[in-house]
Amino acid sequence: MSKDNPTRSDNLAWITGSDAPEKRVLDLGFMPLTDAAPLIVAATQGFAQPYGLTLNLKRQASWAGLRDKLIVGQLDAAHALYGQVYGSHLGIASTATPMAILMGICQNGQAINLSEPLKRAGVTTIEALRTRVHQKGAKLIFAQTFPTGTHAMWLNYWLAAHGIDPLRDVSSVVLPPSLMVEHMASGRIDGFCAGGPWGALAVDEQQGFTLATSQMIWPDHPEKVLATTADFAEQYPNTARALCMAVLEASHFIEENEENKRSTAKLISGRDYVDAPLSAIEPRFLGHYQDGLGNAWLDEHPLRFFDHGSVNMPWLSDGMWFMTQFLRWGLLKDDPDYLGVARTVQRLDIYRDAAGALGIDVPENSMRSARLIDGSIWDGSAPADYARSFAIHAIDPLRRSTP
Structure with a gap:
């Protein structure tokens, strides 16, 4: 180098x-x-x-x-x-x-991923996710990396922007980023927000898909x-x-x-x-993304x-x-x-x-x-x-x- x-x-x-x-x-x-x-x-x-x-x-x-x-x-x-x-x-x-x-x-560069079971159930859009979380039954469990950290704030903001109350409609747990894929593969969580490479790795290992990136929430965010x-x-x-x-x-x-x-x-x-x-x-x-749902793009805010x-x-x-x-x-x-x-x-x-x-x-x-x-x-x-x-x-x- x-x-x-x-x-x-x-x-x-x-x-x-x-x-x-x-x-x-x-x-x-x-x-x-x-x-x-x-x-x-x-x-x-x-x-x-x-x-x-x-x-x-x-x-x-x-x-x-x-x-x-x-x-x-x-x-x-x-x-x-x-x-x-x-x-x-x-x-x-x-x-x-x-x-x-x-x-x-x-x-930029963070991601919100959902699990393969949700993908198989057709929960592949924010509208489908909103419908799912408002149904009666066990709450979905989302992981983020630290209570006052960026990932908790991006996850909360994204959910709330789409009519999902992050404090009432879902459950939240804290995990180190490197454990996200493992926990999703084992079924202990239904989704996560974390930095790279863990969102991409979940897609590569067919353990989840990227439904949103952090730059979709706030382009060029801190x-x-x-x-x-x-x-x-x-x-x-x-x-x-x-x-x-x-x-x-x-x-x-x-x-x-x-x-x-x-x-x-x-x-x-x-x-x-x-x-x-x-x-x-x-x-x-x-800046090259593929989300695990068949979509690929060159991101404007990598x-x-x-x-x-x-x-x-x-x-x-x-x-x-x-x-x-x-x-x-x-x-x-x-x-x-x-x-x-x-x-x-x-x-x-x-x-x-x-x-x-x-x-x-x-x-x-x-x-x-x-x-x-x-x-x-x-x-x-x-x-x-x-x-x-x-x-x-x-x-x-x-x-x-x-x-």
């Missing part, structure tokens, strides 16, 4: 000066997922060393374990779920720990981030900036051409990383790692959106200071320094706008109103009006 990269700074003299990394050897946590690619490439393909860093990759078995190790300092930084970081910061299902998001790692504790970012600011620069360069490298994408897919398929067949990784890595830096920008509105969904689904009792919390967690200062040193444009406006699957517009304005605007929700009626 060649790492020649036009974003590379010509002047790295600061590495040995006052801006040198305070901590040079970092333990970097990741989950065995396709979208961990930038961290794997940064650590193994020579992108960290020019910035004075050595990155030791530490594969994790579950998102909960990754969270705990990051919080107590057993990991210095990690590939993390966007919402997971905010859940830790706000103390949802764990002790509140000030957290930091240094940059986005990816957008997904994984490079996270640390706030203490780490404050104690080692030069290290945090250098780490951002290494991962930014790796992200650009992956998307530079198709050859790089293919070589990266092959690298991450190895047993030390994702440990899955290349055939389940490469096609969707390149898994992205760079896109001229727009993927990596820690948009304030992205972090705020997850908090609106936490309130919507009863994970928060009251409105947080949406903008204030996002300004604390999203370390725009570190990202701007890192991106600026590499000549990557950074938008002046830290908000962005998107239209989601239900037609709603999210742009970061009026978050309390937005959280209460949905017909299906868990918000106490006494708190329905805007504070």
Whole structure:
């Protein structure tokens, strides 16, 4: 793999000066997922060393374990779920720990899969699924990967957008992504939402089919981030900036051409990383989808790692959106200071320094706008109103009006 990269700074003299990394050897946590690619490439393909860093990759078995190790300092930084970081910061299902998001790692690329028994029963459309879940009898069981994580939010949002209450009409369980296919094959779950390659692997092994992708819910949605504790970012600011620069360069490298994408897919398929067949990784890595129902397409919003830096920008509105969904689904009792919390967690200062040193444009406006699957517009304005605007929700009626 060649790492020649036009974003590379010509002047790295600061590495040995006052801006040198305070901590040079970092333990970097990741989950065995396709979208961990930038961290794997940064650590193994020579992108960290020019910035004075050595990155030791530490594969994790579950998102909960990754969270705990990051919080107590057993990991210095990690590939993390966007919402997971905010859940830790706000103390949802764990002790509140000030957290930091240094940059986005990816957008898009997750999938909602249903089981082969549902396929045989003709439940192959959202309309058929809605009919099935509203029938009397045992509830369908859907798995997601972490209560405050992206997959729980995509699954909930998608179901609710189609008239299915995720808190009342179905049951939800938490599983590590790598166990999704096994549990669906054994009949313990009826569907799941997870990152790649597990949705594609379910199709390849004829254990399920992809009914929706996350980019169908929100084109170019926020997904994984490079996270640390706030203490780490404050104690080692030069290290945090250098780490951002290494991962930014790796992200650009992956998307530079198709050859790089293919070589990266092959690298991450190895047993030390994702440990899955290349055939389940490469096609969707390149944007080529087939859903197990006879449909195939080239996705307009594929898994992205760079896109001229727009993927990596820690948009304030992205972090705020997850908090609106936490309130919507009863994970928060009251409105947080949406903008204030996002300004604390999203370390725009570190990202701007890192991106600026590499000549990557950074938008002046830290908000962005998107239209989601239900037609709603999210742009970061009026978050309390937005959280209460949905017909299906868990918000106490006494708190329905805007504070």
